[in-house]
Amino acid sequence: MLAPGAGPIVLTGITTSQRAFPYLTALVLVPVVAAFVVMCLPRRSTGAIRAAGLAGALGVLGIAAAVLDQFQAGDGGYQMVSDHAWVAPLGISWTLGVDGISLFLLLMTAVLFVLALLGTNERHNTKAFTAWMLLLEAGCVGSFLSLDVLLFFLFFELTLVPTYFVIGGWGHERRGYAATKFFLYTFAASAFMLVGIVALVFLPQSQTGVTTFDVRSLAATHLSGTAEMLLFLAFTAAFAVKAPIFPFHTWSPDAYGEAPAAGSVILAGVMAKLGTYGIVRFDLGLFPHAVVVIAPLLLTLGVVGIVYGGIVAAVQKDLKRLVAYSSLAHLGFIVVGAFALTGEALSGAVLQMVNHGLYTAALFILIAMIYRRRGTFQIPRLRGLHGGRFARCGGEALRSRLAVGPRTERNPARLVR
Amino acid sequence: MIHAAFLIPLFPLVGFAVLAPFGRKLGNPLAGWIATLLVAASFVVTVLVFVALFRIAPAHRSVTEPWFDWISVDRLRVGAGLLVDPLSLTMASFVTGVSALIHLYSIGYMRHDEQFPKFFTYLNLFVFSMLMLVLADNFVLSFLGWEGVGVCSYFLIAFWFDRAEAASAGKKAMIFNRIGDAGFLLGIFLVFERTGSVQYTTVFARLGHVGTPSLVAIALLLFLGAVGKSAQIPLFPWLADAMAGPTPVSALIHAATMVTAGVYLMCRINPVLHLAPDAAHVIAWVGVATAFVGATSACAQDDIKKVLAYSTVSQLGYMFLAAGSGAYVAAIFLMLTHAFYKALLFLGAGSVIHAMDEDQDIKNMGGLAKLMPITGVTFLVGWLSIAGVPPFSGFWSKGDVLQNAWAVTPALWAIGAVTAALTAYYMGREYFLVFQGQRRWVEARPEASHGPEHGESYTARGLHPHDPTWHMSVPLVVLAALAVLGGLVNLPFHPSLVFLERWLSPVVGATLLQHHFSAGAEWLFALVDAALAILGVAVAAALWRKSSDRPALEPRFLSMAWWVDAAEDRLVARTGEALASFTATVVESRVVDGAVNGVASLVRTTGERLRRVQSGYVRSYALGLTAGVVVLLAYLLVRVGS
């Protein structure tokens, strides 16, 4: 990570407790190291590969638990901040920090990756699969923790490549189409975000002379009305496709449907939240005036997504696509919660992010179990599954029906014919 | 002792928690006994808390037992805790009592079922949810229980999941309930919006600041929830289909407990209804209309359980009539006695179904009274109670309801009275067709085997009806006793005898309809009630004791319940499905996704066109170069020139 003229990474002071263990940097690096270890193992030893992959994911979970333990509730700012200058002349730095919102998303991510690696088993080329999943974990974790806008963008994009390979390499019949569609659609949308980021940084720079990509400083800058709206739209373009928000959602039924089980778990559980997290952290944090103006439109899109997702899910014959459309509906709730602009709604949105991640992951793992036993995702060909597996089937059904929070979700589409 | 109230929902929850993972190992019948004893323990604690509450002065009989802060964000503060007051304890007592009896019954009824432990797991979860519903101290916690009973009814109705009609019935129940739940949720949101709280005591104290239109809206939205849960018009078709579940489930969920949740809700929000009389009138009229439709439909049913199902719809209609008339005590009184005799009737029906080797068609029965004396006598008691024949409990409770209906408007009383006569009639029809008259089934020869021959219909095989084991008989007898004596709770003869009214007055007293009839008027009402009941009994006896085939009295219009289900299927379900298919195939695939794929193909065609510039011919490249140079030169010349 050397930039011309900047010299090697300069270790500036760490801004919280002195000489503290860099939890957050470790969270990002552990899966990368684990991926590296997995790549060094021989291809045949699937047992060792799975063990190494699980060890990496469990390591992340352990550190995340430690972060939870150390977290001070009630403290409004970012905690455990790691701040190292990276490209100093451009103001880009390796800044990671955690606050109430990212803490729970981080924990959810850690748990889901463990479950994804544990609950599914790819026999074909396990080595590459596990390595890609671990890199994906690093990307997701980094996205949730970044306080530097460009670093966020880097991690955000970094999640696309492993996902493309996971879907394309280990997916079902139309995996090529699904992977390409997913990659190109989200990538094209985030191109807008990149332009937005650059504009966001360099617009105030012409006024203040200070170039910084740190979201905390950027939140304090003053932008003109049109500039703010355009930047909001640029950022939201990327998040709207990622979340997804109607009508930018059509990549998700294909991607969720064709991805392998672990891929669907992470796609629906974690990566969708990257979009909604981006909305909460960046849109609401950086462009408050634009948000107030455009909230009605996004509330409408959210509500349309809820109803539309439910309607279309109701006639799906493929289990995975049904869950994909129902996810569209549930993410609509998050969008509505974010743009309702009250404290309760925002808390509800974040809670729903975590809840949705957990129960959608459960659903996809259960669907994988069904597939392994019946060889099909098509609902009309599945009959009489209920016997014997009460604890998991009933538990999941209970969990998904009884998830109650400040905004109780109702899903009219949770039908199994 | 009141502080032990938390044990009431805790026991069945423990039962669920133990039976879910270990039920299979504990097996048959131990799992059943654990579940039964835990619910019975709940009942014991309820009685003890009841006594403790009784010792407190009436004005202070409302104790809140807070547990913990559940949701605490900005203005939204929802706690989790119990509200121990006369209304919630009355509900809890008959819920736990009748549930315990039904658990005991199920040990016998489900004896041969492979999924025996799972049944009790669900039953305990159900009882827990129902108790949370009635004991909660705020709307949101009640809603948790509300949803819980909905989910459990899905599990239990579709218990025999390999039967298509059972699976479909479970789904139908869930969906109809959900429609109501949307109303309930919107009601809660509006309550919070207008009063800033969801706690019952706080909300009711702040109602004075809420405008009447909002109050009417709140009442009607919550009533919509009740319509779904308690099977009123137009959301009642699920209850008849739900008879596909095991009979103890029908008894518990659809007679005694879950469907009464809607009535409980209306009684709980009586301060709101008091301030929104328009909403109350709507409730009363919907109730009485449902009572009539349910009763007429029951007159033409051939399935022993479907008669009882429509009967339940009808009786629930009466309860809403009472709640809408401001006669909350009458509603609860009827709910209580109905729990006794309806559960009794269902359990009796279960006994008959067992005896008839799972045949449920009453046209194939007859003459069972002598062969199954306990079942026959208890069923007779149940019939006379529901018919409103004095001195059985139904006479007193239904009498209260009708009397208060007259006080609102005589029209309500008239429809209610006709329905009362019909009630006596259709139950009589069922009683005579099942227990009296000719035997329309084949008796097994003594040497014939009891098991079914492969491929033989049950009528050919031969039947051997007899009273069931003690697990099933004891609840029948207990419920029959309660059905007989239940009226003692609220006898109108003397103010000192109206126990129930005095007991419930702290909760509903302020809003009770205050209409006093003269003693003479009250005797007249009683006489008319008795006359209607005896009329119904007599007509049933005359028509059905000897004959079992009267198609003129069983038109399709009634047996298909006024075609409500068919109409809703065509108007709502089919159009909804068509709309959804259209959205999925046309809008989603062609328009929205088409736009995305369209962009991709646009890029591709543009690329194809632009490709032609690369002709490969050196001369055309040279031409391009030259043309470019000329343009540049011209531009420069113009720039320099000007």
Next chain:
Amino acid sequence: MSVHASWYLTLAALLFTIGAVGLLVRRNVLVMFMCIELMLNAANLTFVTFARALNDIGGQVAVFFVLVVAAAEVVVGLGIIVAIFRRKVGATADDAHLLKG
């Protein structure tokens, strides 16, 4: 100077145009080369004319560069043409279209 510079420039322009048109129109590769040479020399003439008219030696220096480049280009180009003619005897410029997109 006896002949005015503009005559030289006109001649150079004419030569350049002939060369350009010839390049665009003719198909024979050798003729195209000759046209290129014509254009280059027209440019040379222009350089020299201006060098004389403005009394600046820079123009004549430029001619040297152009001549060297022209020579190198001819060497490489004729080599390519020989390679093409070895494949097919009567090859024209239109036959070398393998880079069609």
